[in-house]
Amino acid sequence: MVSFGSQVDFSIPHIKIRNLNKFYDGKDQHIHALKHINLDIPQGKIFGIIGKSGAGKSSLIRTLNGLEKISEGSIHIHQQDLAELNHAELIQIRQKIGMIFQHFNLMSAKTVWENVALPLKISGIAKPEIGTRVNAVLALVGLENKAQNYPAELSGGQKQRVGIARALVHQPEILLCDEATSALDPESTSVVLSLLKKINRELGITIVLITHEMQVIREICDQVVVIEHGEIIESGQVWSVFSQPQQKITQELLNLEQLDLPFHVSPELRTDSTHTILKLRYETDPQKSPDLTQIFQAFQGSVHLYQSHIDSIQGHLIGTLVVGTTPVDFDLQHLQGQLKQHIAQIEVLGYARPTH
DSSP states (O other), X not given: OOOOOOOOOTTSEEEEEEEEEEEEEOSSOEEEEEEEEEEEEETTSEEEEEOOTTSSHHHHHHHXXXXXXXXXXXXXXXXXXXXXXXXXXXXXXXXXXEEEOTTOOOOTTSOHHHHHHHHHHHTTOOHHHHHHHHHHHHHHTXXXXXXXXXXXXXXXXXXXXXXXXXXXXXXXXXXXXESTTTTSOHHHHHHHHHHHHHHHHHHOOEEEEEESOXXXXXXXXXXXXXXXXXXXXXXXXXXXXXXXXOSHHHHHHTTTTOOOOSSEEESSOOTTOOEEEEEEEEEEOTTSOOOHHHHHHTSXXXXXXEEEEEXXXXXXXXXXXXXXXXXXXXXXXXXXXXXXXXXXXXXXEEEEEOOO
């Protein structure tokens, strides 16, 4: 087994970001790409950063390894301020940060073994040490039998595993993943995510992962921040954000806005409204799933179930129910009080009316 020998200290953030701002000056515009970012990324955890295209995710991750200079604020890695390091110190700390890219960035004329060895050759590592490290990381990612193959002979998932091996060969303490699975099919994505979890678990490497896919966050991350227009708008443990998303963009990323109902839903109560459509969200221990009988008894009239979803995340049972209830003029605050032991959040989606 590969062992990088780093001690995991959970008492201090591995990465501490304070009041980070990033500006780009274009031909006719001044772009504020990152706005007052404050983050503590714990050591030895998998930390997710999610947002739509153009939200500022890539700018943020590129500041962490020095590919982008920050305009204002500070980034500390192991309590070292990146802005205060000299050139030699910056090179040294960059070697502790591995990077995985969306499109692999492999050299087509070099074998798998040569691609993985290249960073060590550039750094002047002795040949025996290069051989030991390259063989070890190829075994870790399950590609020791592909060492003499060329990238053109590999699948997308295999290419990304080569990229992971190359990122690990310098024995980093931090692994940055920039949309590492977005170019892969579902099966390859599953393999890569399982590999990242294994790396985190066995080597204690801190992983910072940016993506636009909530499923990736759900699968492997411990914590998540949601970024929009360069700002962090929501953050927390993954199970907490999934169970009670506070922002509309988060709900959209979770596909919670997708309703398929057999009638129109109007945001306003109308004379032809037949019942109120509610979304009930709950979070609980898997051994204590909500009692639907007790929930539905709290309603004053009939209850119709139109959609439901349930998931298990980080040891928490996360669920959503979309129901319709009559009468339409019930007391929402009273209902919330009655259901507070079962339901974390109740939202009025609108009012049903006939389709004709």
